Amino acid sequence: MGNNRERNRRQDMYKSRGGRRGKDFRNNRGTQNFGTNNLGWHKILIRDGSSLDKREVLESIRSLVQEQFTPMLFEPEGKNLVFYLEDNGRAAQAIVEINRRLTMPNGQRLIIWGNRCSPPNRKIPxxxxxxxxxxxxxxxxxxxxxxxxxxxxxxxxxxxxxxxxxxxxxxxxxxxxxxxxxxxxxxxxxxxxxxxxxxxxxxxxxxxxxxxxxxxxxxxxxxxxxxxxxxxxxxxxxxxxxxxxxxxxxxxxxxxxxxxxxxxxxxxxxxxxxxLPKAIGFEVEEDVSKMPDIQRAYIQDANVKDLVLQFIQQYYRIFDTDNRRPLEAAYSENATFSFSCNFPETGPGARYTNIYLTDNRNLKKLTPSDRRHKLVYQGRSIILNYLCRLPYTVHDPLSFCVDVPVADPKLIVVILSGVFRQLADRNPPIRSFTRNIIIIPEGSGFCICNEQLYITTATIDQVKKAFKTPVVSTAQSSEPDTSIPSTSTVPEQSQPPSVPQSAPDPGQQQAMVVKFSTESGMLPQFSQLCLEQNGWDFNKAAVMFSQLKMENKIPPEYFAQSVS
The missing domain is CATH 3.80.10.10 (Ribonuclease Inhibitor)
Known part of the structure; x- marks a missing residue:
């Protein structure tokens, strides 16, 4: 009994898998079921049809199939002939149903198989x-x-x-x-x-x-x-x-x-x-997708431009010396001052930072409220005592960016940023600074009534551009220049090699153009123009260049454009 049951079970499984009495797809015994969905891809295979003429085969099939169809990739595949139909399940069903009903002129009966398939994936040669x-x-x-x-x-x-x-x-x-x-x-x-x-x-x-x-x-x-x-x-x-x-x-x-x-x-x-209906919103008619051009300096009132530039020039002529006491006259009697900084804890950027960290009023790192109040210095003498404790420096005037968002007869707000070199025994680090200054009229001139100084590590781009034109530090001078500065907006610069009174020969001119272009960043043709207009006096041309750049009067196209 047990053996008979096992034999019957295996026979039933054989039939369900398409045994001799079941439907056999390969030999087309029984009717193939393509389902009711007409979509998708079907592959039609004509067995042993690779040697047949494709046109004759296609005409013969269409003579018995009423459904319209477009064969895709009709080509030999080994010994067989194949083509694909897309989204035409009814035509695929009709083609398979004429299996063995067509005889070609050479006497070969067409054996046609068909089945669903994935879309053919062929690279176009x-x-x-x-x-x-x-x-x-x-x-x-x-x-x-x-x-x-x-x-x-x-x-x-x-x-x-x-x-x-x-x-x-x-x-x-x-x-x-x-x-x-x-x-x-x-x-x-x-x-x-x-x-x-x-x-x-x-x-x-x-x-x-x-x-x-x-x-x-x-x-x-x-x-x-x-x-x-x-x-x-x-x-x-x-x-x-x-x-x-x-x-x-x-x-x-x-x-x-x-x-x-x-x-x-x-x-x-x-x-x-x-x-579509007009969109409801607050759009303006003009195209605002383009960002405005970057301005090196923004001065709200052009009438104060010369005053501010002269004030900054005079301030740093004194600041970059070893005697900053004359700056006391630049602050009002009850002026306030605060200092904050942010430096990495390790690495090159952390060198020579201890002197700054002691009085750092960085509110993100300073929690005690009483300490915050103590680090706000008030009074010109107290402010000068602190400024004199700061390390000796030399600032790069070509890096200065000056903004004057408020310019009123009773109050001027100046935001000044740039880079400076802290003087040290070796490898002096380059820092970035930002000063927020409020200037008010006092007597016959102007004084600072409030100042915030922030110092941090210079960016890689700032370091690359810093001090392209040499600047002489006056930190070792015991008698700083406290007079009103000249039209030049930079400290005195190092003297280039002496230039003869007469125009230099073409070879010397070319060398000067290359040197000036390298140090200023201007294209050679504009560097030559600057030298020519200043009688080939290298020092005079450098001073004039620094002044014009400080005043944002040099067009951007005069400089070499970096390629990203």
Whole structure:
């Protein structure tokens, strides 16, 4: 009994797996079931058909099959002949049903198999690239500047040429975009509907390479959500079609859908063939997407410009000496001053920082409130005592950036930033500083009533640009210059090699141009112009350059532009 039950069980399993009495797909015994879904890909195989004429085989099949179909990649595969059908399950079913009913002129009966399959994945060989360009050219309208790539891989000429180019495959999209960018970058309209596209990694290149694109049709594709379109954000298109994509069903109402699209494509006025209502917001008419040019200095009132520059010049002529006492006259009787800094705890940037950390009023690192109050110095003599305790320094006037956001007859606010070198025994570190100064009129002049000084490590870029023009430190001078400075806005500079009174010979001139260009950062032709206008006096030209740069009067194009 046990043996009979086991034998019956195995027979039942054999039949259920397609045994002799079950349905046999390979020999087509029984009727194949392709299901009720007409979508997807099907592979049709004609056994031992590689030697047959493809045209005769196709005509014979169509003579018995009423369903219309377009064979894709009709080609030999070993001894067999194969082709693919896309979204045509009924035709695939009908073709398989004529298995063994067709006989070719050579007497061979066609054995036809069929089954569902994944989309074929074929790389387009290089010898077909020119043919692809020609076919795309036929689909481009120069008059309308319109490229029609609708249902592209089913193009009759592509099928005839044996080129399979579905645009949902990224390598194929890359090739098509290369052709667009290389041959028709001024295209104004592209139709990519009915291509099952779901990814836009390659198509994203048209954002920067096709500036005139106005219309884009992405309807009837496989775009799952609105985030898939992020890579196309920035296109200046005015008309967009997304209908019949899965993403359209994910919005609760039309307003939400329109709002999501407008966040990515701000200039769209027609969506899915419908004119959009004017967006409600606080937009201004002019284009504000471009950031304004960077200004080296902002001075709210041009009338105070000379006053502020002269004040800064005189201040640092005295500050960069070993006797800062004359600066006491620059502060009002009850002036206030505070100092804060931030340095790394280790590394080169931490060298020579202990003297700063003692009186550091950095509120992020200083918690006791009484200590915060004690570190606010009040009174000109107390302030000067502190300034005299600071290390000797030499500042780079070419690094100075001056902003005067407030300029009133009774109050001037000055924000000054730049770099300085702390004098040390060796390898003096370069620091960055920012001074916030409030100046008020006092007597016949002006004095500082409030100042905040902040010091930190200079950035790599600041270090590279610092002290391009040599500056002489006067820290060892016991008698600093306390007079009103001249029109030059920088401390005295080191003297270059002596220049003869007469114009130097061409070789010397070229050497001076190279030296001046290296130290100033200006292009050689403008360095030569500066030297010529100052009679080839290197020192005089350097002073004039420093003054004009301080006043932000040298155009940016005079300097070499860095390439990122």
């Amino acid at each position: 290089e010898n077909q690239h020119d043919r692809l360009k020609r076919i795309m050219s036929d689909r481009y309208s120069p008059e309308l500047k319109r490229l029609d790539l609708k249902n592209f891989h089913n193009d009759a000429n592509l099928v005839k040429e044996g080129i399979f180019c579905p645009l949902y495959r990224q390598p194929n999209m890359q090739l098509v975009v290369d052709i667009i960018v290389g041959y028709i970058p001024l295209v104004e309209e592209i139709d990519l509907s009915y291509n099952k596209i779901h990814c836009f990694d390659e198509l994203a290149r048209i954002v920067t390479t096709c500036p005139n694109l106005q219309k884009l049709d992405l309807g009837k594709n496989k775009i799952l959500n609105i985030d898939s379109l992020d890579k196309l954000a920035g296109l200046s298109i005015t008309e967009l079609t997304l209908e019949s994509n899965p993403l359209c069903d994910k919005f609760r109402d039309t307003e939400t859908y329109i709002s999501a699209v407008r966040k990515l494509f701000t200039k769209v006025i027609c969506l899915d063939g419908q004119q």
